[in-house]
Amino acid sequence: MTTVHQACYEILREQGLTTFFGNPGSNELPFLKDFPKDFRYILGLHEGTVLGMADGFAQANGKPALVNLHSAAGTGNAMGALTNAWNSHTPLVVTAGQQVRSMVGVEALLANVDAASLPRPLVKWSCEPTCAQEVPLALSRAIHTAATPAKGPVYLSVPYDDWKEEVKPGVEHLVSRRVELAGLPSPDTLYSLARRLEQASNPVMVVGPDVDACGANGSAVELAEKLSMPVWMAPSAPRCSFPTSHPCFRGLLPAGIASISRLLDGYDLVLVVGAPVFRYHQYEPGDYLPKGTRLIAITCDINEATRAPMGDAIIADIALTLRMLCETTNKASRPMPLSLSRPEPAPERPGPLAPERVFDILDEVAPHDAIYVNESTSTTNILWKRLRMTEQGSYYFAAAGGLGFALPAAVGIQLAKPDRRVIGVIGDGSANYGIQALWTAAQYNIPAIFVILKNGTYGALRWFAGVLQVEDVPGLDVPGIDFCALARGYGVQAMRAASSDSLRQSLQQALASKSPVLIEVETLA
Known part of the structure; x- marks a missing residue:
């Protein structure tokens, strides 16, 4: 007999999720029973720390990581860290133990009441399977949902008596499944975007964290050099997507509406790649864009595309789109931007360091x-x-x-x-x-x-x-x-x-x- 426990570990193994980050409680112990020798468990002393470590690990690897939390209390402790993972498009499969099924309805101690609702809206998908036999399918769906653009955390609550149950026939098909998103814009869309960039008299590029996340920094540099564009990092950037010593680099945009508009004044076309438009912070009202400036965003996130208050948006694979733009755009005749001077070394003074x-x-x-x-x-x-x-x-x-x-x-x-x-x-x-x-x-x-x-x-x-x-x-x-x-x-x-x-x-x-x-x-x- 193949148990839910055995089937799920085989799915995790084949999908590459063999490093767990967790802080277990009683509901999680049956899931961790007979922990395989080819897996590793990284223990953290607080669930916020656990999720933060997994966040860093998954961002650096670019692949989903598994987090194991304790029911509602552990999930609650991790919610602050989950906000960062949600906003950074971090692919996390967050699992939580649940009371046995027969005890959830009476709200016994450690029951996670309405478990699937608890982490929303900070996850792409959330589920507590309706029966034990659905757990492997739910885990498979969670992994693929976390890993496909826009990547992000997902949540799966599993009653702890499910792990010993027998799976239904056909579960072996889940083990090696692959789900991929083909996200290259149409030739017409690419052609139109390339011509708009070529015809702009003074374009500027704003790069965001998803450029770095998809390994496309080199393409961003190539496009900036080809079009002689200055480049800003998006405000409050959680990653660096352009070399800070490059002549085109202009720095980190501030996080205020009026300040951004002021810095973009004089550019007729703003190309935003892999960033929200824009992630503002302090309240600083003003015009979203200077008069006469147009904006085009390339994003992997439909939510970021639709909530932007201005500009056009293309939802696509960022790495492929940048690469194709480099191939289809003609080199500009204007001179390259001049390098900004580096700040003078800070002087040595007695007392606390500046x-x-x-x-x-x-x-x-x-x-x-x-x-x-x-x-x-x-x-x-x-x-x-x-x-x-x-x-x-x-x-x-x-x-x-x-x-x-x-x-x-x-x-x-x-x-x-x-x-x-x-x-x-x-x-x-x-x-x-x-x-x-x-x-x-x-x-x-x-x-x-x-x-x-x-x-x-x-x-x-x-x-x-x-x-x-x-x-x-x-x-x-x-x-x-x-x-x-x-x-x-x-x-x-x-x-x-x-x-x-x-x-x-x-x-x-x-x-x-x-x-x-x-x-x-x-x-x-």
Whole structure:
């Protein structure tokens, strides 16, 4: 007899989901019974951390990862992290245990009441199968739904008495199924877009995270060079899709309507690739586009296409479309944009380091292919100006702005990319939301580096308090935290850097280590 348990593990094995991220409860134990030796289980001490690690792992791999949560309580703990995964198009298969079927109706302890509704609207699809025999089909559907564009998390709740049940005939057909989306625009659409780009007198390109996610940074560079276009990163970008040292690169767009419109003034055509149009943040009313400017977006997400307040949109495979545009567009005769001058090195001063100085030292010491995971939200603009990020997959940021992303994501990304060094740049306020990931890094010897910028305050909130003219609000400071002590308590080597020289030495020592390291740096507020 083949059980639901056996059939589901065979589906997971053949589809490549052999790394689980989880924090189990009693409802999940039957699913984890007889855990196969060719699978690995990465334990996290909090469900938000678990989902954050899986988010980083899946983004870095570009393939679905499996998350195992505990019923409603564990799902609830992970919901904040799920907002980031939803907004970053991260392919996650989130499973949760459920009470036995005969106990759900009476709402026994640990029953997940209306389980399929709980994670919505932060998932592409959510399901609790109507009977045990439907579980393998539901798991197969979940994997393929998560992996097809626009990628994203899905949710599957399974009563724990289902795993021992016998499957129905035909389940073997699910094991090796492949589902692919053929998303290249029609020849007419490509031809029309290429001609519009050629005929524009002053076009500009805005690239977003899905360019990096589909491995198309090189095509974005080729198209920009062919059309001599300046290139901006989309506002609040959770990934870096264009080399920051390239002559065409202009920086990170701000997240306000009026500010974006002001920077796009003078361009007659804006090509947005792989980004929402646009992900605004602070309220800054104004015209969405300057007068006389047209916008065309290429996106893999129908929701992003339809909710945009302006412009035309093409829903397509981003990598294929960029590649075809490079082949069908003629080279422009106008000169290439001039490179922006790099900022002057930050001066050395006594006392806490300026964030500019920290990033200068990082740029000097870190390998050229280092991967930065950012959650020092108040210094994000400084980071983009001072770090040279030139390789595919070099930068990650919380796509929904939810704190607690960077520290666990750095662990997951390092696990997925063992041949590159992952450096988390994390504010002291942010670090406390995912601090438990240090334990996982230590237990599994995942050699991520965590640079904690310690200024004793929620820097981004202080900036917003000024914008909103509410500087007298409470709760903006977080003094008295010893991150070195916390790290050592979780089993991670820790160092404190109080000067440029000590930061440089600490980074060199961390990069030479094959274990996780935390560096606490006191910085100016």
